[in-house]
Amino acid sequence: MEDVRDLIQIMTRRFGFLNKNCCSVGGVNLSVVQSQILYEIDRQHKPSIQQVAEALGTDITTFSRQVQSLMKMNLVKKTPTPEDRRVFELSLTTEGTFVAATIDQQMNAYLNEIFSHMNDFERETVIRSVKLLNKAMSKAGQCCAPTQG
Template sequence: MKKVQNTHKNSDIEDLHDAFLMLVGAFNRPQRDVLMIEKSGIQLDRALFPLLVQIGRFGPVGVVELADRVGRDYTTVSRQVAKLEEIGLAKRQKSPKDKRINEAAITSAGKAMTDKIDVTRAKLYESIFLHWQAHERAELERLLKKFVADFIVVPERDKKTDR
């Protein structure tokens, strides 16, 4: 049986991958965080911004998982969570399910800050989606959630087949 490369299919995948890289790059730009901090009227070190947002959205969250989410090593994130704790925006606690896991949880002061960030983000997204139909936004959300769910599962499935 002769193997034939489907270059059209590879090109589609490469274009899609490029779009994902552009999206991740846009979200990871430090300038975007600085803009959000300024427009929200908050005082926060830019390096702590993505951690606070993640803790606010997904917390309480294990520090190891938090490090994975922001693409930093555990020790760096642990130190940064300690800084958030020092300034009263987050607290560290043991997971009620597994006492070996240290979690980061948001405080009321942290929640007040993320509420301001959320208002600023909503304004930004409203301007971006100004000319999008409601069904287009809903479809984008649905497809992104579907992709992320499958994207997370694939490495786990591959680990099982490598054995």
């Protein structure tokens, strides 16, 4: 059997997940984490800070720092909810919406290019396999979690 970890490592490198900056849009350089935050804010409708942090599986302290940096770049705004002024919801600014849409277009173009090198059966097999892998991963424990002792 092939070394699965090696296959995942190669895919991770080819997607650029290890790069300091994954995306550059109009002079704005974003890390993979920042790109994921924009994606989640765009995907959810005015999510709370906690909702996005949970969706990304990151601790709230690290997440808050990333949100602050995105606010300084004028990509994200944080607004207290009317129901509870201690809870903040996140939304994209006009510039943030543009950056998120541009990244989405770039990723879709890249995926389309990748899939253009496959026939329909191969493409469907890969998509079905990724769905199966995601489902199995959702049932498994967390990778590289600190050990309790």
